[in-house]
Amino acid sequence: DIQMTQSPSTLSANVGDKVTLTCRASQSIRTWLAWYQQKPGKAPRLLIYKASILESGVPSRFSGSGSGTEFTLTISSLQPDDFATYYCQQYNTYPWTFGQGTTVEIK
Amino acid sequence: EVRLVESGGGLVQPGGSLRLSCAASGFTLSSYEMNWVRQAPGKGLEWISNISGSSIDTHYAESVKGRFTISRDNAKNSVYLQMNSLRVEDTATYYCASGRSCINGLCDDDLYFRHWGQGTLVTVSS
Numbered sequence: 001d002i003q004m005t006q007s008p009s010t011l012s013a014n015v016g017d018k019v020t021l022t023c024r025a026s027q028s029i030r031t032w033l034a035w036y037q038q039k040p041g042k043a044p045r046l047l048i049y050k051a052s053i054l055e056s057g058v059p060s061r062f063s064g065s066g067s068g069t070e071f072t073l074t075i076s077s078l079q080p081d082d083f084a085t086y087y088c089q090q091y092n093t094y095p096w097t098f099g100q101g102t103t104v105e106i107k
Numbered sequence: 108e109v110r111l112v113e114s115g116g117g118l119v120q121p122g123g124s125l126r127l128s129c130a131a132s133g134f135t136l137s138s139y140e141m142n143w144v145r146q147a148p149g150k151g152l153e154w155i156s157n158i159s160g161s162s163i164d165t166h167y168a169e170s171v172k173g174r175f176t177i178s179r180d181n182a183k184n185s186v187y188l189q190m191n192s193l194r195v196e197d198t199a200t201y202y203c204a205s206g207r208s209c210i211n212g213l214c215d216d217d218l219y220f221r222h223w224g225q226g227t228l229v230t231v232s233s
Contacts, residue, residue, distance in 0.1 A: 043225055043226055096154040
């Protein structure tokens with residue numbers, strides 16, 4: 001199975017900060033990577049797919065980049081609504097696998 | 108508006124069975140692969156199964172293979188997950204999620220999960 005490793009596990013930041021979350025795959029997944037946001041008690045929400053394509057309706061402060069084994073999700077200016085847990089997911093090879101998540105907390 | 112609504116969760120004893128349902132509306136279910144993803148309390152997400160629009164192809168995570176069976180009834184706009192031989196470690200919120208679309212044998216690349224239900228909680232405990 002392809003292992004997805006996210007870092008950091010927790011990130012403390014202020015409103016207005018630029019934050020970068022990292023996701024590493026144990027082998028190349030080309031650009032078959034998605035990012036999701038999840039808030040407590042809610043279903044995940046798709047943010048980014050194919051590593052860098054912004055899902056419709058997602059604010060433009062979110063962006064994704066990377067290919068192969070290294071990927072990033074950047075929030076250009078953190079907003080109060082962005083405090084949540086973020087997961088990456090590869091869909092290059094079955095079984096589809098997720099990272100363990102990065103929780104973005106208020107500093 | 109696309110809507111996915113899961114049902115069928117509850118408390119079951121180890122070794123027991125449960126059948127989850129996912130009712131879909133707002134899109135042509137038969138054109139989409141569908142997935143089940145679960146999340147144990149306080150833990151991350153785990154993809155466990157998917158099924159093609161025609162039901163011909165199914166895939167499972169090793170953790171549920173041989174115990175869980177995914178199926179669908181496009182006429183009823185529903186997807187199901189039959190869970191047998193349940194274990195304590197199967198305790199989780201189970202989500203159904205849409206996958207890629209396939210029309211006339213041609214499928215897009217959208218293997219990620221665009222639409223999600225609200226989830227249904229399965230608790231396996233004695």
